[in-house]
Amino acid sequence: MRNDTPALVKRITALSLITILLIGFFLAFKEMPKGSAVNVNQRVSRLYVMKNVETATKMMENGKFFAKGIKPLRTDVPYTPITFGKSKNLEDGAANVVTSIVVDYRGFDTLGEVTVLFLAATGVAMLLFGKEKKRKNKTEPSLIMYVGTRISFAIIFLFGIYIFVHGHLTPGGGFPGGAVIASGILGLFLGKNGYKPNHLGLKVFESLSGMAFVIIGLTGLFSVHSFLANFLPTGVIGDLYSAGFIGLIYIAIGMKVGAELSAVVNSMIVDVEEEWS
Amino acid sequence: MIIYVATLIVIVVIMLALIAVFSKKLLSAIIASGFVSLGVSGLFFFLQAPDVAITEAAIGAGLSTAIFIIALKKVKKGESKDEE
């Protein structure tokens, strides 16, 4: 919009634009299945929940998957009941179906997602690059704050690790786990003026955990001939040591996200003097 | 019954978003948007999506708001000058 557009005109334009958009959305919603009509069984997620993508693949290769008019017969794919704590050697051993989709069935998306976060952290650090100035806060945090943040950091850190290690069993996973760890580090910043995390350590940690993700992917490529393929046994559903490489990847993601978000917080908090020399 | 609770939360969330529209101070707009995220993450529980709820609470409501406030602190001087 132009610079000198009066506020009222701008508002009316925006309102009419939004109204048109929302009318379009509601017209589209009327044609969308709603409420009890939402049929997960017609969607590709049915196969992910039942963990029988391999069966469906075989059906597809035999030409039995698509009916006349190219309708996929997802409801025809047979399934074997899955019992928590008993079923063994499923194609994907994660009890949390969302995790199995995020890391296994659509792991490539997640690699991209980690990259996006990495790039955002890199961009933030690149734009705020410069010589560090001393922070001058008027008030020093009290002793209770100092001690409290340090003690709570340990607990928060452990909790973050718990979240991403149990990502394939309980809600959570690498991203919230990493975010929790980063908020612990944010607490440390609040607890002491001029707190400095180990920059070199953060950087190395971030790089190594990111590389670990790609290397796990490449291991899949060279051992099972497909990038990001699960090459470990999947174990019993519900066990801590199950779901193959999902645990490994979530640990890598958790550490990477934690390091990255801490780096973002760090570069945002520290005042720098820009230098172009 | 739970749908009525959800309806209530939706109404609260919309009102919080409206606070972000009309608030004169940046800080209250930011806090309001943080609470919108928190409310939405509550709705995710009703929508049977605990994973999303935890992520939204940790990232959308927690860290994102924190980064907002850190950035706001850096430009604190500008706020009073800019607001008409």
Place this chain on the structure above:
Amino acid sequence: MNIFNNAALLIGVPLLFAFSIPLFGLISKELAKWVTLLTIGFNASFSFYILFAHKYPTMVVMGNWLPPFGENLYIGPVAAFLVFVISMIGLLIAIYNLWAIKKGDVIRFSVLFLMFTAGASGIVLTGDIFNLFIFMEITGISSYALAAFGPERRALGGAFKFLVVSSIGSTLYLMGVTLIYTQLGTLNIAEIAARINQTTPGLLTFAGILIISGLAVEAELFPFNGWVPDTYTGAINGVSASLSGIAAISAVYALFRIAMTVFGKSGGAYVSTYGKIDLMALIALLATATVIIGELSALSQKNVKKMLAYSSMAQMGLIAVGFSIGNKLGVYGGIFQLVNHSIAKSMLFLIVGVLVAVGVGENIDDFKGLWKRNPFLTLTFSIGAFSMLGFPLFGGFWSKFSIVAASVQRGGWYDFIIGLVLFASVVEAFYYLRIVAYMFASDVELPKVKTPITPAIPIFILAVSIVAIGIFPQIVGTFSAQAAGELTHKMSGYILHVIPSIAAH
């Protein structure tokens, strides 16, 4: 179905090295730039291998889950060729960056530039509609940061505008994808494309409009291109070159992959789409508006970078007009023009970058008498300008010619559109020739300037390739023809290569 899983290295290797560049950066800044260069060089040579060993059409399966259940990359003629072009342009700009980027946070700049190129290749390669969004965001986030990089403060305003418009665009795209998912229950492009007529028309049309407006932001189509002039002018020249030479072409490809393969009806003389309105016609209208607005705005600019930005916008419009004609010749012209634009425009931006660095400046008045000051840059700039205008013996001639011929072939209201486009070309000729005239025919006496060696290499290669394409159009023409075949026949060109078992029904 032909599976070549090792092609996943086109994405995997850049990612691995992007994550490790901070470690290389601990050793030396220069090393970071060289790692970027070599990684993009790896991509270029690998895509060269795929292209010339004729490894396509092929598919890469991710995580051992075959499509439509898992994610896949699809390397058809279009993708193979465009990845090669993107990697080559990226490689040349990386060589330029060796010389241009010396100050500031060089290491992180290298990371972002590497992932920018890899993300653009990913947009071209991917076979999953949500994965396309991820790659758009990878390219997007790195380009916001790259556009804001630089000692000049004007970079920031442009980058911020780009960020806001682009985030709203990607949100709209995501909502469109979700709407389609509610009805078809899949995210695989091939399956959606095969079953698109099973959606209800209203929802389909609205989702199409949302998706296309989301993609049009980066494809620089009117009315979503308000960010273009500010961002291109503000960013440092290497970044402007990569934005117009890499990001824009991958976005246009994504736009027409969705419009033609996903929404398109196959079988006619030209591609039209399902739904209540013909999305191809909608794009044609937007594209024509883009051409006219871009060229007319470029005419009045005093700053060469800003002029190039508007011209870039107009060129994207021209490309979109070529694609949206929808017959084989039109798509052929569109892809040909895409390549020509990518080569010529990135070269022009690099030349402006060199000129600014050696102290000539970026205003049109500074170009007066440049021939006497530096013949090399003058000649290459003229070659780029002539290619943009579509002079015979330069690359742009063949593509513009095919687009005009295609619209005459299609007839109907496309005669009117091509009339407007030709009028805009006259305007374009005026402002480019004005600069060329200034460069050659001004008798201002100013000290000579030297050309630095490193950036001269990419500029020279790009100029030679423009002339080579102009004299031997079949270099690009063969691939464009194959690509046009793929895009206009969605069933035999795309779907059957990804999900062959659909053929039984």
Place this chain on the structure above:
Amino acid sequence: MQALQIFLQNWIYLIGAMAIFGIGLYITLTNENIFKIIVGLDIIESGTNLFMTAIAWHPKAVMPIYTATNQLVVNGKVVSADPLPQSLVLTAIVIGLGTTALALTIAVKIFEKYGTLDVRKIKEAKR
């Protein structure tokens, strides 16, 4: 009462998502303050996420996690909420954080260099 409940089940999340989305868009389009624009983007993000989760849900859904007591498949039919959109939302949330952080950084830099947070003044200063 029954009708109201069915209406709410069908529409409340979609209406809420669209309202949040619309309000966010309104903030972004009408405000001049850079921080307000970013707040708008954040709210748009929330609206989109709510929308994407809402289309995964149906009134009898259970959460998509296998536990000792939670049955996802009953009589050969999946009864859980659709896990695929949920995993897409996870991705969208993280990407949203990245965009927000970058936008805020650019905002801070703009304030450093121009001394203002007003978008109009940035433009005037450029010429």
